[in-house]
Amino acid sequence: MATARSTQMPASEAVRGRMRRQREEELLVWPDLVFVEFICAVVFTIMLVILSVLVNAVLLDQANPAVTPNPSKAPWYFLNLQELLLHMHPALAGVVVPTIALIALGAIPYFDNDHEGQGEWLSTPRAWPNVIVGAVVGVFGTLALIFFDASRHVDFYEWMLNGPHRVPTLPDGAPDPTYIHWPEALNWLRSLRSLQTQVAWPAWSTNVPFSEFIPAQLIGITDFEVHLNLPAILVEQIIPTTTMVGLPLLLSLVAAKVGLAKTRRDHMILQFSGFIATYVILTIIGTYFRGQGLVLTPYTIFSIE
Amino acid sequence: MAVTERPERHSLGDRLYDAIFSNRVWRSIFRSGYPNTPRNQMLAVATNVFLHLHPTRIHRTHVKITHTFCLGGLSFFLFLGLTISGVLLMFYYVPSVDRAYTDVLALQTDVRFGQLMRNMHRWMAHGMVLTVLMHMMRVFYTGAYKPPREFNWVVGVVLLVLTLLLSFTGYLLPWDQLAIWAITVGTNMVGSAPILGEPNRFVLVGGFQVGQNALIRFYTLHVIGLPLMAAIFMTVHFWRIRRDGGLAKPL
Numbered sequence: 331m332a333t334a335r336s337t338q339m340p341a342s343e344a345v346r347g348r349m350r351r352q353r354e355e356e357l358l359v360w361p362d363l364v365f366v367e368f369i370c371a372v373v374f375t376i377m378l379v380i381l382s383v384l385v386n387a388v389l390l391d392q393a394n395p396a397v398t399p400n401p402s403k404a405p406w407y408f409l410n411l412q413e414l415l416l417h418m419h420p421a422l423a424g425v426v427v428p429t430i431a432l433i434a435l436g437a438i439p440y441f442d443n444d445h446e447g448q449g450e451w452l453s454t455p456r457a458w459p460n461v462i463v464g465a466v467v468g469v470f471g472t473l474a475l476i477f478f479d480a481s482r483h484v485d486f487y488e489w490m491l492n493g494p495h496r497v498p499t500l501p502d503g504a505p506d507p508t509y510i511h512w513p514e515a516l517n518w519l520r521s522l523r524s525l526q527t528q529v530a531w532p533a534w535s536t537n538v539p540f541s542e543f544i545p546a547q548l549i550g551i552t553d554f555e556v557h558l559n560l561p562a563i564l565v566e567q568i569i570p571t572t573t574m575v576g577l578p579l580l581l582s583l584v585a586a587k588v589g590l591a592k593t594r595r596d597h598m599i600l601q602f603s604g605f606i607a608t609y610v611i612l613t614i615i616g617t618y619f620r621g622q623g624l625v626l627t628p629y630t631i632f633s634i635e
Numbered sequence: 636m637a638v639t640e641r642p643e644r645h646s647l648g649d650r651l652y653d654a655i656f657s658n659r660v661w662r663s664i665f666r667s668g669y670p671n672t673p674r675n676q677m678l679a680v681a682t683n684v685f686l687h688l689h690p691t692r693i694h695r696t697h698v699k700i701t702h703t704f705c706l707g708g709l710s711f712f713l714f715l716g717l718t719i720s721g722v723l724l725m726f727y728y729v730p731s732v733d734r735a736y737t738d739v740l741a742l743q744t745d746v747r748f749g750q751l752m753r754n755m756h757r758w759m760a761h762g763m764v765l766t767v768l769m770h771m772m773r774v775f776y777t778g779a780y781k782p783p784r785e786f787n788w789v790v791g792v793v794l795l796v797l798t799l800l801l802s803f804t805g806y807l808l809p810w811d812q813l814a815i816w817a818i819t820v821g822t823n824m825v826g827s828a829p830i831l832g833e834p835n836r837f838v839l840v841g842g843f844q845v846g847q848n849a850l851i852r853f854y855t856l857h858v859i860g861l862p863l864m865a866a867i868f869m870t871v872h873f874w875r876i877r878r879d880g881g882l883a884k885p886l
Contacts, residue, residue: 356692360676363693364686370705371712378716382754389743392736393815395844402816405806407764407799411824424824425832436792439785447778449696449883595778602775
């Protein structure tokens with residue numbers, strides 16, 4: 331029996347199995363940590379000096395409120411929000427989404443509050459698959475939505491059917507009758523906005539006298555006048571909200587169904603990775619792929635001149 | 636015959652070492668010599684005003700660079716660097732729409748190392764946004780927000796917001812086309828909020844468009860208001876790390 335055991339477990343393994351005392355696992359802060367910090371600070375000081383010698387900070391012409399540059403962009407860390415602004419109502423993109431995102435971020439530990447997986451990188455089972463799935467879904471899902479709103483699927487369809495070198499006009503400028511266009515019956519699918527503009531909405535739906543339904547005097551508020559544009563609300567608020575809430579929920583549901591995410595930590599890793607991926611992609615698109623008029627095209631700040 | 640004890644012969648290096656590190660001036664600053672026993676090394680940390688934010692001992696996995704990538708420490712380091720370079724920049728900068736831009740131009744061309752100072756401040760500011768974001772990711776993926784550290788995560792989220800606001804308020808100060816329009820776009824986002832948006836934007840900008848009032852508001856927030864708040868929250872953040880038992884350990 332003893333020999334069988336020793337073949338299963340080498341001696342070194344048996345020694346390692348002993349619980350280490352707390353003290354043995356600890357190092358002294360001086361010198362082990364203080365020196366790492368010091369070296370880190372020195373290395374980064376040198377790197378920052380080198381960077382600052384090589385690359386100058388941008389300084390454009392003096393501020394002129396009369397001349398609006400095209401495009402005008404927020405600082406890079408807010409370009410994700412500016413990117414959202416292109417796809418939904420400004421109040422939603424500029425205020426509601428960031429507020430809810432920050433509150434949700436702060437609420438993570440109150441939702442995922444077991445002690446599993448602390449103090450080590452992605453140590454719970456299924457952690458890495460959840461990171462990868464969350465990030466991949468975040469990146470490609472966001473890209474797909476952006477491409478849809480920029481009508482890239484229309485371009486792709488026409489490009490596939492006409493070949494890469496065809497243009498919709500003849501050399502003399504007249505439209506080419508043999509050029510195949512996106513089917514007119516699907517014009518409402520050209521982008522999110524075309525759902526509002528390409529559908530024959532009844533006249534009443536764009537001008538609903540909302541304030542008439544509210545008995546302002548009865549509930550003691552001043553009389554007000556608000557007319558609702560239902561197609562605009564659908565396109566600017568309902569569909570974006572449904573997308574931003576629904577797709578992450580769907581992801582978690584599917585992940586739970588296929589056994590990818592079982593614990594709260596799994597779901598948190600999945601959602602957080604998706605959030606970070608979306609944040610990064612939106613920032614990259616907003617920074618490098620929004621040119622004049624904020625259309626989807628490669629762009630750098632240095633082309634402003 | 637009595638054997639008299641001969642004094643030990645010291646090498647030049649020894650005497651030089653003694654001259655530097657054992658004289659009265661040095662000893663008045665650093666009361667003990669180099670701490671070369673575990674007890675003295677712990678005392679060196681515990682009794683030093685700058686080092687005593689640290690515990691005296693630390694779990695061995697937390698010293699590995701790949702555990703934290705020094706990201707929290709780097710954020711703090713960048714904050715200190717930004718404070719120093721920012722104070723230097725304040726010597727040359729007047730927050731007035733008539734002077735701000737020319738002051739920055741003069742800083743770049745007339746002031747010795749002025750361009751370098753401005754570059755350092757700019758790159759450290761961008762760097763701090765990055766390190767704070769990456770620090771948040773590190774804390775998340777190492778599960779270091781779990782009980783009892785929930786509240787420190789919330790403090791961290793507040794610090795992330797303060798970092799973004801610090802960077803955003805600084806963005807206006809050069810008073811060039813990039814600055815004014817970036818702030819216009821950014822504050823218009825605030826203004827789009829339902830009901831409270833427009834009044835908030837008005838308070839932030841101090842008017843209907845970004846001008847002198849906005850510049851002085853952003854300047855004041857940038858150089859005193861937000862750094863003070865960040866310093867207070869950082870104090871709580873670091874204090875809670877110690878109170879919650881240091882960095883999170885595997886169970």
